[in-house]
Amino acid sequence: xxxxxxxxxxxxxxxxxxxxxxxxxxxxxxxxxxxxxxxxxxxxxxxxxxxxxxxxxxxxxxxxxxxxxxxxxxxxxxxxxxxxxxxxxxxxxxxxxxxxxxxxxxxxxxxxxxxxxxxxxxxxxxxxxxxxxxxxxxxxxxxxxxxxxxxxxxxxxxxxxxxxxxxxxxxxxxxxxxxxxxxxxxxxxxxxxxxxxxxxxxxxxxxxxxxxxxxxxxxxxxxxxxxxxxxxxxxxxxxxxxxxxxxxxxxxxxxxxxxxxxxxxxxxxxxxxxxxxxxxxxxxxxxxxxxxxxxxxxxxxx
Numbered sequence: 001x002x003x004x005x006x007x008x009x010x011x012x013x014x015x016x017x018x019x020x021x022x023x024x025x026x027x028x029x030x031x032x033x034x035x036x037x038x039x040x041x042x043x044x045x046x047x048x049x050x051x052x053x054x055x056x057x058x059x060x061x062x063x064x065x066x067x068x069x070x071x072x073x074x075x076x077x078x079x080x081x082x083x084x085x086x087x088x089x090x091x092x093x094x095x096x097x098x099x100x101x102x103x104x105x106x107x108x109x110x111x112x113x114x115x116x117x118x119x120x121x122x123x124x125x126x127x128x129x130x131x132x133x134x135x136x137x138x139x140x141x142x143x144x145x146x147x148x149x150x151x152x153x154x155x156x157x158x159x160x161x162x163x164x165x166x167x168x169x170x171x172x173x174x175x176x177x178x179x180x181x182x183x184x185x186x187x188x189x190x191x192x193x194x195x196x197x198x199x200x201x202x203x204x205x206x207x208x209x210x211x212x213x214x215x216x217x218x219x220x221x222x223x224x225x226x227x228x229x230x231x232x233x234x235x236x237x238x239x240x241x242x243x244x245x246x247x248x249x250x251x252x253x254x255x256x257x258x259x260x261x262x263x264x265x266x267x268x269x270x271x272x273x274x275x276x277x278x279x280x281x282x283x284x285x286x287x288x289x290x291x292x293x294x295x296x297x298x299x300x301x302x
């Protein structure tokens with residue numbers, strides 16, 4: 001299949017590209033390289049340095065004629081979305097709507113969209129299943145939910161097939177520990193360099209961590225399954241941030257003090273996503289245990 005991957009030089013996108021190549025798909029990557037890196041990709045992959053809002057985007061789709069788009073390009077920071085709500089809207093909503101419009105214009109059959117657990121807001125029940133109400137607490141969560149509605153409209157109005165994947169906390173090799181890095185990437189970098197990490201709040205907040213290669217597998221499965229479905233991509237397991245760091249210290253054989261700071265605005269207290277429907281619809285399972293995934297990540301940062 002001819003597959004266009006937006007944000008394909010990024011952390012999650014590059015692992016998706018690797019999986020697509022292994023399965024012999026014809027892949028084209030678009031990335032503005034603000035946070036992505038060409039070094040993440042196999043040199044044989046076609047790459048266009050291009051913003052998803054730019055006029056070049058139409059030429060890419062017109063020339064490549066993809067059958068499907070896996071849309072990973074995004075502004076991914078909750079904190080940044082609060083600091084600059086207009087930039088978040090421009091990238092996450094306007095950029096995505098531009099892609100939907102081009103998919104309609106050039107007959108793209110399927111779009112797989114990277115959404116987020118942030119659309120749920122503070123859970124009213126755990127684990128969070130697909131019937132849970134959506135009440136995002138940040139502009140980032142609002143922007144992701146907005147695109148979900150655009151995709152549902154595009155399916156009904158234009159016949160564009162979609163699969164929306166609501167990610168839990170994704171981690172693994174290639175995640176940037178600086179800038180907008182996830183907590184596991186930040187902890188890994190601290191452990192590799194002997195630096196005391198910072199934990200916001202009391203560390204008893206919980207998260208659901210899913211390994212990046214399992215996320216890539218879900219995206220590739222969604223090319224041919226999960227038609228017009230919204231699905232959670234998660235491990236389905238809950239762990240506190242304190243316990244996470246303790247586990248990582250044991251795996252790394254180190255002992256560091258922790259700096260605790262005030263809880264950040266927009267952060268969710270507890271989160272774990274139910275992935276039962278995803279397993280059924282995508283014939284998918286998160287295969288990587290947290291311990292195995294953490295060891296792979298620590299080895300990468302070493």
